[in-house]
Amino acid sequence: MYITQVELQDFRNYESLNIEFHPNVNLILGKNAQGKTNLVEAIYLSSLGKSFRTSNDFEMIRFGKKFFRIKIEAEKNNEDICVEMAVSKESKAVKLNGHKIKKISELLESIYIVVFSPEDLKIVKEEPEKRRKFIDRELCQIRPVYFNNLSRYKKVLLQRNTMLKENTPKVSLLEVWNQELCEYGSKIIMQRAEFVKKIDKISSEIHKNITNGKEKLRIQYESNVPFMKDLEEQKSLFLEKIHLNIEKDMLKRNTSVGPHRDDLKITINGIDIRKYGSQGQQRTAALSLKLAEIMLIKEETQEDCILLLDDVLSELDEERQNYLINSLSNVQLFITSAEISKKVQSTLPEGKTFYVENGQVKEK
């Protein structure tokens, strides 16, 4: 699978752009603040229908304009895929292969994209929310049903929290939200647990290779509602926990249990590296996780994803850079960087090089 062409109109600092990409490597070079990340952000929109940088779609509309339009074309198993999006302050319209879609979940399973930026290198040491996002982004791409459960869970959680903030919330009304929370939350917990088990296995093997067998990486799902193998049992355990915490929730005016509070426990040789890992260990574990994410997409979908390496290569030492590039034989790469050494460039498979300057792109 690879992106063949991108068209942008009034997207961030691009007034208009039409560009054809190489199926292997696309090197996007340019000075700071010229539009390199903006370009890969547009590409990413074709996978999940939303940005990896902002949750406000209209932020991407070019300053002073009323809407943006993008068109991303890709090829997958000799078939063409076309994703079009038009966003204004009031509306968002998405078309897949010429047909308007009603829900973003209809877009999923078309184009698989993984983004790797310097932010992702901090995933181990930063707050749990970042680690939950890591799980959610991947699961949403490979399991549209997860995307639906997560969206519903978030809505119910918001409604329950709004009710808890009222001066005298009615316990009977709260119970309606409790039931819904358990319905969707239990499915999320079970799918996350299964996903983390797979990621643990793959990333542990990768990490062993990167560290020449010295480090044993383990990723475990830390859920405040213990994981059960049966959905009905999971729901009743969740509900039990909710009921146990109801007074606390009413006092704090917030929902204290559920997958929105979960985390990933990341250990190396038994030590929790979220707290005690060196910066090098945390960054290598992050790299192992990212590579595991790419491999899991392949395992689950039989498709090679597209990888956006946004300003991240220069953050890795030569050994890690080589490991990364060499493990990605069939993956289309988009590499953005202010500069790239001749040595690294010589290790890359064939491709195209582009220079970005002030929202204009020139091919070398």
Ligand SMILES: Nc1ncnc2c1ncn2[C@@H]1O[C@H](COP(=O)(O)OP(=O)(O)OP(=O)(O)O)[C@@H](O)[C@H]1O
């Ligand atoms: N909605 C918008 N409309 C117009 N310009 C925008 C908009 N959003 C961001 N920009 C501009 O885009 C530029 C940043 O682009 P981008 O983030 O792609 O930089 P970059 O080339 O990746 O730089 P760096 O190497 O520093 O990461 C900035 O000049 C910013 O002002």
